[in-house]
Amino acid sequence: MAQSQKPVTYIRTPIAVQYDYSVGAGTSIFLRALREGRIVGSRCPDTGKVYVPPRLFSVETASPMSELVELPDRGVVYTYCIVNIKFYEQVLEVPYAYGYVLLDGADLPIMHLIQECPIEAMRPGMRVQAVWKDREEWTESLENIRYFKPTGEPDAPIGRIMEEIRKKSHA
Amino acid sequence: MKLDDQAQALRGEHVLQYPYRRATGPILGRFFTEIRDHRRFLGVKTASGEVLCPPVDVDPDSLEDLSVDNLVEVGPAGRVTTWTWLQEPRPGNPLERPFAWALIRLDGADSVLLHAVDAGSESAMRTGMRVVPRFRDERNGGIHDIACFVPEG
Numbered sequence: 001m002a003q004s005q006k007p008v009t010y011i012r013t014p015i016a017v018q019y020d021y022s023v024g025a026g027t028s029i030f031l032r033a034l035r036e037g038r039i040v041g042s043r044c045p046d047t048g049k050v051y052v053p054p055r056l057f058s059v060e061t062a063s064p065m066s067e068l069v070e071l072p073d074r075g076v077v078y079t080y081c082i083v084n085i086k087f088y089e090q091v092l093e094v095p096y097a098y099g100y101v102l103l104d105g106a107d108l109p110i111m112h113l114i115q116e117c118p119i120e121a122m123r124p125g126m127r128v129q130a131v132w133k134d135r136e137e138w139t140e141s142l143e144n145i146r147y148f149k150p151t152g153e154p155d156a157p158i159g160r161i162m163e164e165i166r167k168k169s170h171a
Numbered sequence: 172m173k174l175d176d177q178a179q180a181l182r183g184e185h186v187l188q189y190p191y192r193r194a195t196g197p198i199l200g201r202f203f204t205e206i207r208d209h210r211r212f213l214g215v216k217t218a219s220g221e222v223l224c225p226p227v228d229v230d231p232d233s234l235e236d237l238s239v240d241n242l243v244e245v246g247p248a249g250r251v252t253t254w255t256w257l258q259e260p261r262p263g264n265p266l267e268r269p270f271a272w273a274l275i276r277l278d279g280a281d282s283v284l285l286h287a288v289d290a291g292s293e294s295a296m297r298t299g300m301r302v303v304p305r306f307r308d309e310r311n312g313g314i315h316d317i318a319c320f321v322p323e324g
Contacts, residue, residue: 016263
């Protein structure tokens with residue numbers, strides 16, 4: 001029996017790859033701390049740089065990290081991008097901003113959503129703080145932080161801050 | 172705080188998924204439309220007279236574009252040219268019970284089509300066996316409109 005439909009011009013060929021994924025020891029420390037509402041990094045014994053998420057070994061010198069460092073849930077926008085395109089299964093209203101947030105005391109930024117800020121007002125150097133989910137929703141996930149929002153404090157000199165971080169690099 | 176590198180690493184399921192939607196072009200579009208609407212197979216006749224099923228857009232020998240005018244009916248029965256038995260089907264496979272992945276040369280075609288053969292057991296499979304398609308009742312345009320092939324007779 002003929003089915004009266006339009007001729008086929010497209011086919012759907014979804015693919016899914018299912019991983020049993022291990023995040024590794026360093027990131028496990030990071031995620032377990034997040035479950036308790038804490039953000040931790042690790043300090044390189046040679047350069048003094050604080051990596052977040054923590055690494056077990058220094059990326060620059062390969063020395064074992066000896067110290068975990070607790071970090072505040074506030075920092076500075078280092079850079080950001082505006083998402084203007086709605087993609088498949090997108091849950092956020094466009095446009096919205098994703099940014100690199102350099103937490104106070106950290107030498108590597110983490111990436112997160114930045115909200116409660118008009119897109120036109122986004123800028124490097126803006127001070128932001130984390131907005132957490134309710135405590136009972138916390139799991140081993142950076143999504144315990146819903147997003148970062150502006151604190152309203154004066155901007156930080158992000159160019160100079162990054163220059164200081166670069167100077168710490170192992171020669 | 173001490174850095175405890177004895178800590179057991181966290182692990183979990185992580186699914187990476189791409190929702191591809193692909194243009195068929197005119198020739199494969201007709202191929203899938205014919206399966207969906209009439210449960211018929213089309214192959215494409217090349218300059219050398221070979222019939223390729225599934226059909227292709229370009230003649231592999233002359234590299235000339237082929238058109239829908241080159242389409243001819245093939246099958247629907249055919250012959251298994253080679254196969255492999257899948258004892259443990261995975262999610263997304265055409266059948267949930269053990270089956271064969273087989274290359275099938277439909278009657279009138281010179282090339283082969285990959286599909287599942289529901290033979291019941293590996294001992295029922297053999298190279299050269301005759302198979303016929305089993306179509307789905309609800310067809311949406313795509314290779315999954317063919318549920319599988321089954322032994323003829």
